[in-house]
Amino acid sequence: MNILITGASRGLGYELAAEALERGHAVIAGARGGGSVKLAKLSEEYGGGDRLAIAELDVTDEAGIQALAAKLKQEGRTLGAIINNAAILNARDTQIEDLDMADVAATFEINLYGPMRVAKHFLPLLTEENAAFFNISSESGCITNAYPGDYPYSISKTALNMFSEQLHRYLRPRGVQVLSIHPGWIKTDMGSERAPGDPRASARGILDLLERRVVPENHRFRFVDFTGKELPI
Numbered sequence: 001m002n003i004l005i006t007g008a009s010r011g012l013g014y015e016l017a018a019e020a021l022e023r024g025h026a027v028i029a030g031a032r033g034g035g036s037v038k039l040a041k042l043s044e045e046y047g048g049g050d051r052l053a054i055a056e057l058d059v060t061d062e063a064g065i066q067a068l069a070a071k072l073k074q075e076g077r078t079l080g081a082i083i084n085n086a087a088i089l090n091a092r093d094t095q096i097e098d099l100d101m102a103d104v105a106a107t108f109e110i111n112l113y114g115p116m117r118v119a120k121h122f123l124p125l126l127t128e129e130n131a132a133f134f135n136i137s138s139e140s141g142c143i144t145n146a147y148p149g150d151y152p153y154s155i156s157k158t159a160l161n162m163f164s165e166q167l168h169r170y171l172r173p174r175g176v177q178v179l180s181i182h183p184g185w186i187k188t189d190m191g192s193e194r195a196p197g198d199p200r201a202s203a204r205g206i207l208d209l210l211e212r213r214v215v216p217e218n219h220r221f222r223f224v225d226f227t228g229k230e231l232p233i
């Protein structure tokens, strides 16, 4: 399967790329500024080129996204999965009275409009069998367990869950599996060293869902954790 992953330079995105390669998939690793040293090393390990293509992909740059989709189309590439992983977490614990609306806008540009831009331009390439469209979300977007903080991030993830739900209904006739996935609280730059979870273990769970080795519980909404357990919307 050909898998496109956004934000693959580090954190969960990098682990998803590494895990997918280990399982024999081909990866298009979307990254800003040419990627990272880690990603370059991974590319070397897999012989560069075909198995792991590092592609310039800033999810705020619609023209860049469109150009990358056109390039892949021209090369005759298809996709079996799209994983919208790139995100930011800013204005932590800032209360509403002090919130800088520029932080909200910046978050929405990446966490919500990013996946929407990616869907807009890459969906036509998602033509492989048993295809998947995954949005990496967060339990902090869950309305049922809302807390007063992380306003930009949490609200962006709630909206992302809505987008997943809409895409699920749109793509169901084509048999595409659409999920919003909470990866757990994991040790990455975003999650911090205090996080209990291992990002590689989350990546393994997400790949199990993608390969349909794990089938999510029979649930009403498409919001699950990385083990396939249903989460409240």
Ligand SMILES: NC(=O)c1ccc[n+]([C@@H]2O[C@H](COP(=O)([O-])OP(=O)(O)OC[C@H]3O[C@@H](n4cnc5c(N)ncnc54)[C@H](OP(=O)(O)O)[C@@H]3O)[C@@H](O)[C@H]2O)c1
Pocket: 006, 007, 008, 009, 010, 011, 012, 013, 031, 032, 033, 057, 058, 059, 060, 084, 085, 086, 087, 088, 110, 136, 137, 138, 139, 182, 183, 184, 185, 186, 187, 188, 189, 190, 191, 192, 195
């Ligand atoms: N860590 C957790 O505990 C946790 C919990 C719940 C949900 N999540 C979700 O899991 C996903 C991965 O998070 P993480 O912990 O791996 O975060 P991270 O370590 O902060 O990594 C974020 C990734 O997103 C990329 N990115 C940021 N802005 C971008 C843009 N405009 N265009 C393209 N890429 C961009 C970064 O690229 P650069 O290297 O170029 O900055 C980086 O690769 C996110 O969706 C996050 O919300 C994480």
